[in-house]
Amino acid sequence: MASSTRIAVDAMGGDGGLSVMLDGVERAAAERSDLAFLLVGDQSAINAALASRPALAGRVDVAHAAETVASDDKPSSAIRRARVTSMGLAIDAVKQGQAGAAVSAGNTGALMAMAKLSLRTMPGIDRPALAALLPSLGANDTVMLDLGANTECDARNLVQFAVMGAAYARTALDLEKPRVALLNIGTEHLKGTDIIRDAAARLRGAAHLPLDFTGFIEGDRLSRGQVDVIACDGFTGNIALKTAEGTARFVADLLRRAFSSSIRSKIGFLISRPATKLLRDHLDPNNHNGAVFLGLNGLVVKSHGGANAVGIANALKLAAKLVEDDLTRRIGDDLGNIEARAA
Template identity: 65%
Template structure:
């Protein structure tokens, strides 16, 4: 059985066509059910496909003359989206020609284009960027928002919690995901007014299938005792980059230490299986594929620097969300929450704040 086609922005990312096509080919080798729409310069895509004959028969090329650049602001990207590889990938989802779109391009531009083209689900004011992060346990943790909305009110945070929990059920299989709000402390009195109000709404929402028990501090995100971490995009983006930077620091420190002397090099050979496991666990390619939750369609953002393996993993994320019908799960949870929170939004709810890069 084949999945709906996945539209790939073949021009996005740091290395563009070569890596995006190679990633799609790798995803196809892993799962023959994948089929693709490859958006971008036809000549470049055809040249890249020469090295991947197995993908050629499962992919249709849609020529696009233009691309969204990394330095384009969201407002600029919106004005010139039509005819670009990114804009046409999202438009294919809107037209029903593809079930999902995957891009490694400009994050803010992708969010703005996706929100305007696909619109948000009823009851969702703003889409949020969610990603999987490694933990000490077998299951990853989902964190959102990671930069799409720099300022959020309590209602936005509650909606993010609902969307993150729906995503977590797909990833973890846990019927009642453990949801926490990111805060500067776990005490009930800590946090901004928005965080405090969101916490109270989540405590009161007894019909929701979530396990909400207050707050989590940033140093506990990766411990493995929480499934969903909810925050505004400003704090989330800072926390994400701090985590990624710490991971690089640890791996670079280990490399330096093992190269410092002959004895250290011998120690490296002895401990290599453990260090390779650590490297694999911290490799961002193995957790690649951030999702714009809350849209009428599936859009997945790949790291701009992702390898072919990372792109293949982003494609796999998109496919899994299609198989599990994430949007239907979010709609159901919103219905469970009822109208008391969702009917009176703030004046800023329609503002597009896609500033992440």
């Protein structure tokens, strides 16, 4: 099978360990018969686990890695052991052309550091960014970046994030011309820092790109579905993401408490179960799993550490789609266009 549909998997990463990772691989393999997988990790443990998964026979190869990156490992320590860890070798498989993308549910900081050092940033990109899909009330999810890779950014970085996010949205969400906004403290042109206003001015002048820059968006509109891509620095983006996730859990816990407060409430829960299930499914992070490091010479997808089999499978299928739609080339083309116009 062609390497373009072969995904390297850090089989030892994530909170659930090897078992959950293989559950996700098995699920993705069942849903996509055209995919192949390179499982990187403890070879004896992987082979033993595969013995009870006949559906994966002929669909996976195994590459041995003597060590694993722990959740509390510092990126500097992980980089020094990249050649012997399952995470580092999965990324190296992309560099060597043995896989089209790498997927890991392990340490985010280590994954970012290893990926940047091994794959390097694309020409025209100053800093790679971490992008993810957020649930929204619109017709599709919303792409948001950066979510923590870069705590401080200048206007050029924000423009690059917007361009990369739009290319990602065209691929992952099948949008011809995504609506793009910058996260700000207000929607008026004069709001925000000089950096944000400068980035907005540059994006307003990029009408030749396949994106529709709509201006600024405030934090309370993140999930309204009014835009398809939201760009910001990693410090702001990470806080916004964690706040949104915490609010979703708060609402779910509040509903659970309300529905269990009395007999009448429990009856009401039974009546409204279809609606609450729809809400739970829409807010379930496993259904939106898979953050992507954009701006590298290769594709690396970060799965949530606590993802279940459904979440892992979704991250694997997202990685495959990005490979097949040649996301890296799309980003390069768009950046080339904006640089040419600026020159």
